[in-house]
Amino acid sequence: MKGDFVLSKAHLSYWLRQLRKEFDLIAPLRSVGSDIILNSVSNIHEIALDCPANIPSPKEFIFPQKEEMFKFSDKGVDTLNDSRKRVIFGVRSCDMSAVALLDRFYGGLFEDGFYMSRRRNTFFISIACNNPDPTCFCTGLGTGPYLKSGFDIQLTDLGDRYLVQMDSKEGRSLVKNFRHLFQMPRKADYDDQYEANLSSQSKFEKRITLENVRQKILAGKVDDSFWESVALRCFECGGCVYECPLCTCFNVIDWKETPDKGVRMRLWDTCMFKGFTKMAGNILPAEKKIMRTKRWYFHKLLYYPEQFGKFGCVGCGRCTITCPGRIDMATIANKLD
Amino acid sequence: MTKTKTLKNHKEIYLPQKVKILDVVDMTSDVKLYKLEQPKGFFYSPGQFLMASVWGAGEVPISITSSSELHDDIELCVRKVGAVTSALHELKAGDYMGIRGPLGNGFHFEEAYGKDILFVAGGIGIAPLRSLINLVISQKKKFGEIALVYGSRNPSEVLFVPQLLDWKKEGIRTTITVDVKNAECEYCTGIVTEHLTRQKISFKTGHSYICGPHVMLKAVMRDLSLMGMSQDNIITTMEAHMKCGVGKCGHCYADGKYICTDGPVFSYSEIKQYNLLNSP
Numbered sequence: 117m118k119g120d121f122v123l124s125k126a127h128l129s130y131w132l133r134q135l136r137k138e139f140d141l142i143a144p145l146r147s148v149g150s151d152i153i154l155n156s157v158s159n160i161h162e163i164a165l166d167c168p169a170n171i172p173s174p175k176e177f178i179f180p181q182k183e184e185m186f187k188f189s190d191k192g193v194d195t196l197n198d199s200r201k202r203v204i205f206g207v208r209s210c211d212m213s214a215v216a217l218l219d220r221f222y223g224g225l226f227e228d229g230f231y232m233s234r235r236r237n238t239f240f241i242s243i244a245c246n247n248p249d250p251t252c253f254c255t256g257l258g259t260g261p262y263l264k265s266g267f268d269i270q271l272t273d274l275g276d277r278y279l280v281q282m283d284s285k286e287g288r289s290l291v292k293n294f295r296h297l298f299q300m301p302r303k304a305d306y307d308d309q310y311e312a313n314l315s316s317q318s319k320f321e322k323r324i325t326l327e328n329v330r331q332k333i334l335a336g337k338v339d340d341s342f343w344e345s346v347a348l349r350c351f352e353c354g355g356c357v358y359e360c361p362l363c364t365c366f367n368v369i370d371w372k373e374t375p376d377k378g379v380r381m382r383l384w385d386t387c388m389f390k391g392f393t394k395m396a397g398n399i400l401p402a403e404k405k406i407m408r409t410k411r412w413y414f415h416k417l418l419y420y421p422e423q424f425g426k427f428g429c430v431g432c433g434r435c436t437i438t439c440p441g442r443i444d445m446a447t448i449a450n451k452l453d
Numbered sequence: 454m455t456k457t458k459t460l461k462n463h464k465e466i467y468l469p470q471k472v473k474i475l476d477v478v479d480m481t482s483d484v485k486l487y488k489l490e491q492p493k494g495f496f497y498s499p500g501q502f503l504m505a506s507v508w509g510a511g512e513v514p515i516s517i518t519s520s521s522e523l524h525d526d527i528e529l530c531v532r533k534v535g536a537v538t539s540a541l542h543e544l545k546a547g548d549y550m551g552i553r554g555p556l557g558n559g560f561h562f563e564e565a566y567g568k569d570i571l572f573v574a575g576g577i578g579i580a581p582l583r584s585l586i587n588l589v590i591s592q593k594k595k596f597g598e599i600a601l602v603y604g605s606r607n608p609s610e611v612l613f614v615p616q617l618l619d620w621k622k623e624g625i626r627t628t629i630t631v632d633v634k635n636a637e638c639e640y641c642t643g644i645v646t647e648h649l650t651r652q653k654i655s656f657k658t659g660h661s662y663i664c665g666p667h668v669m670l671k672a673v674m675r676d677l678s679l680m681g682m683s684q685d686n687i688i689t690t691m692e693a694h695m696k697c698g699v700g701k702c703g704h705c706y707a708d709g710k711y712i713c714t715d716g717p718v719f720s721y722s723e724i725k726q727y728n729l730l731n732s733p
Contacts, residue, residue: 226699366696
């Protein structure tokens with residue numbers, strides 16, 4: 117494609133070091149033990165390039181688990197917008213697809229200023245997945261392992277070099293200033309990309325089409341006894357929601373530091389908890405577990421397509437890893453398909 | 454159609470607007486009526502709500518009980534049930550509180566022109582309906598018969614008593630019913646559904662606007678539908694636990710609909726279609 121480049125792996129750390137001068141550089145880093153988390157990079161060589169696909173999603177950086185919205189005191193109210201410039205390196209294709217959908221959710225008629233402020237200042241360098249995990253199923257959803265559009269910069273590992281593709285003005289600007297590091301791609305580079313893509317597609321162990329599941333539910337072929345059996349296995353831990361790159365629910369609380377000043381903040385919340393919909397007078401509209409598990413699935417499988425034309429799932433497989441009851445999206449979809 | 458104004462494209466959808474409380478009226482032992490100074494250019498439809506905000510306590514959705522066309526202030530009727538409403542109850546005339554809104558779709562009562570109207574309210578459910586009732590009365594000639602059935606737990610909890618008398622004088626057939634009656638009161642007894650059949654309106658062509666607790670909503674909508682009222686003409690406004698009011702926090706989400714942005718006003722047919730009263 118016109119505008120693509122090739123970056124030798126020898127030049128990667130230099131490029132990232134340059135970007136770090138201007139941006140807060142976030143990348144997968146080895147944490148305690150074998151854990152890998154996305155975090156601010158202080159040493160470029162600590163970036164984990166060979167990490168599995170299931171590291172925590174970058175949702176945290178555009179919709180943090182705990183976000184301070186307003187500071188209030190008897191003197192007045194300040195809106196706390198985070199506009200720190202960030203580059204998140206090493207994001208997976210599925211997560212990039214999720215961000216595109218989050219943009220539409222938080223935008224629209226009522227634009228979420230807190231999300232947008234972070235989002236406008238966050239750029240992504242995603243890496244196409246040559247080695248999908250056994251839990252991955254993005255290939256059936258078109259959200260990976262390689263993206264045709266919807267990214268800032270996409271890297272494809274071609275052994276000793278990366279194919280560098282850009283799909284946004286911001287992405288191009290991250291490359292433009294360091295043009296001397298990048299070469300023009302040759303035909304062999306595209307041949308290698310094609311081969312890497314095919315080889316990756318063949319490695320997927322889970323081949324799931326959510327469309328079949330959606331059709332079955334719409335046709336009324338899935339009765340409540342099925343959802344009852346799902347609910348029976350739910351531990352109400354909320355893991356699926358917290359790990360999901362597309363779950364967006366939050367709670368808002370006021371916290372007082374002293375009697376006359378404090379912070380209004382929002383925190384991730386989960387619809388799996390009984391108290392999530394609790395109303396005045398202790399009324400619990402979704403008291404039964406089946407209502408909550410079913411709502412989660414219906415939201416992702418029926419109402420996301422209705423509202424956005426896309427499933428509320430990008431096939432990242434995180435719920436498969438985290439769910440102790442084995443009632444994750446992939447398992448349920450396999451059962452229903 | 455009434456123009457429904459919302460926070461559309463408002464830059465800061467979560468930042469409450471500071472408004473002065475002009476007056477606080479004690480309605481019952483646990484219900485207060487707040488009269489707020491109306492910000493310039495603030496227009497709302499009946500059935501819309503506000504997020505009422507007290508810094509340090511939080512925010513709650515409260516329906517507006519005044520009518521934009523008839524009142525110069527914004528009136529909110531608040532019952533003390535939780536942390537935020539308790540904090541609201543501490544406020545006095547001259548204090549300030551935060552509001553976000555108006556939010557939600559509101560009632561589009563033009564659809565009932567030329568038809569009979571039955572209002573059914575339970576408890577504090579009279580508050581959102583009052584906005585609509587006053588507006589309907591101001592255009593009385595455009596409608597047929599107008600009736601109101603209003604149920605409360607006991608006589609001391611009946612809200613807007615002087616206003617109810619005014620409505621009666623305006624020709625509204627008003628039935629006030631209480632669960633337990635004391636010696637000298639002239640109210641009826643029993644639950645609202647027991648009084649529906651006696652209303653002198655045409656159930657076949659009439660429209661009904663209902664607001665009250667979930668149990669009452671379910672029973673009234675079912676009964677009106679059984680009495681032949683079209684399910685599209687049975688309209689209610691729903692309550693839900695909302696944190697944002699703008700379709701983001703997910704708390705009021707049910708079967709593909711957000712009560713805050715797609716509602717809170719829904720017809721019985723929509724409620725059945727989207728399973729709103731028994732979400733999912």
